[in-house]
Amino acid sequence: MNFEPLLDRIYEAAVDPEVWPSVLHDLSSTVEGAGAVLLTRRSDAWLGWRCSAELEPGLDAYLNSEAALQSQTFARLVGANRAGFITDQELFADAEFLADPMMTEWATPNRLHHGAATAIHVPTGDLVVVQVQRRTGRPPLDWESIRRLDAFRPHLARAGLLATRWRLEQLRAAAEALALIGLPAAVLDANGKVLAANALIEEMSSHVVWLPEDRLALTDSTATVLLRQAVAHIREPAATSVRSFPAMGATMSDPVVVHLVPTTGRASDLFGGGFGLLVITAVVAPDAPDAALIRGLFDLTPAEARVASGIAEGLSVNQIASRNKVASETVRAQIKAVFAKLGVNRQSQVAALLAAVPRIPIRNQSSL
DSSP: OOHHHHHHHHHHHHHOGGGHHHHHHHHHHTTTOSEEEEEEEETTEEEEEEEOGGGOTTHHHHHTSHHHHHOSHHHHHHHHOOSSOEEHHHHSOHHHHHHSHHIIIIIGGGTEEEEEEEEEEOTTSOEEEEEEEEETTSOOOOHHHHHHHHHHHHHHHHHHHHHHHHHHHHHHHHHHHHHHTTOOEEEEETTOBEEEEOHHHHTOTTTEEEETTTEEEESSHHHHHHHHHHHHTTTOTTOOSOOEEEEOOTTSOSOEEEEEEESOOSTTOTTTTTEEEEEEEEEEOOSSOOHHHHHHHHTOOHHHHHHHHHHHTTOOHHHHHHHHTSOHHHHHHHHHHHHHHHTOSSHHHHHHHHTSEEOOOOOOGGGO
8 A cells, every 4th residue: 555645645635626536546446446536515415526537427417416315325424423434334234225326326327336435524514525436346345445544534634624724714815805905705604604704894783783603694684585595505506596686784775785606616616615705895876877887796697787777777668678779578578687686676676776886995005
């Protein structure tokens, strides 16, 4: 077993996720495995994963399917509560294991059978799972194989710890960088817990309410509902929940726009899955609405931004259609899309919101 070089590469993978596939291949080779998978898990969902090339076919589809939620492998692994690798034979009778959705939907079609796995806790509350599989026809992993894998487990745990802290520091740095250009910001996890916040958002008592257990809400109750919906969908980049929406201050004045930007979405984001960057932009009244800024602020298409700008100018549907050389029915459909993205349900609300566009206040260089 080439122990020392593999240890070095495990720690290298902690800061470079692209190294994990080859590390996992070599880890499985120490016990004559076909390959290995590294996964991160929050209570109800797989957040990210990497695997050796041999185990890649069908894995992404399986982990995003209902079958993955129905599998008993994770529950039994966690329930065993072992600080080490544990074999499938210790968790299941063989017939039961072969009938599990993990086997029927992914492993068996890829000629995989016996394996061993371990679950490791990391500071975010997530679990890191390392799973090694052998090809069909190969014997179960024996005591000597488990001993070899357990020798690597402390280093896999430390790599997970380092990767998690590295990712959190990156997110904290992002929040502080936004403070330098005058933007209040905070980093939230998928449960709405605040992991980092800059001083500007901490001072926004007219718009932000700080709750127990490091959570926050908005003084605007409607905006709070939209924020909670967006947080619930942090793990889903393609979700249709509104991620940029207006919010009023405690006195129903001082409008701001709240953005929740998912910081993940790729399977390679092993230790950063399910984080979102909350940014609040002030709005000030300009001479006229700017379609380009409206588009960027609310993630509108160019056509939707032109329609929104027309509403802000007080134009009718027919006038907007004439200006943009499209049918009135097209404009009405685009207005519905604008409503959904802005989190409103009336044109008057669109006009009130888009009567202002964001202006990023740049701090005086001498104050930095």
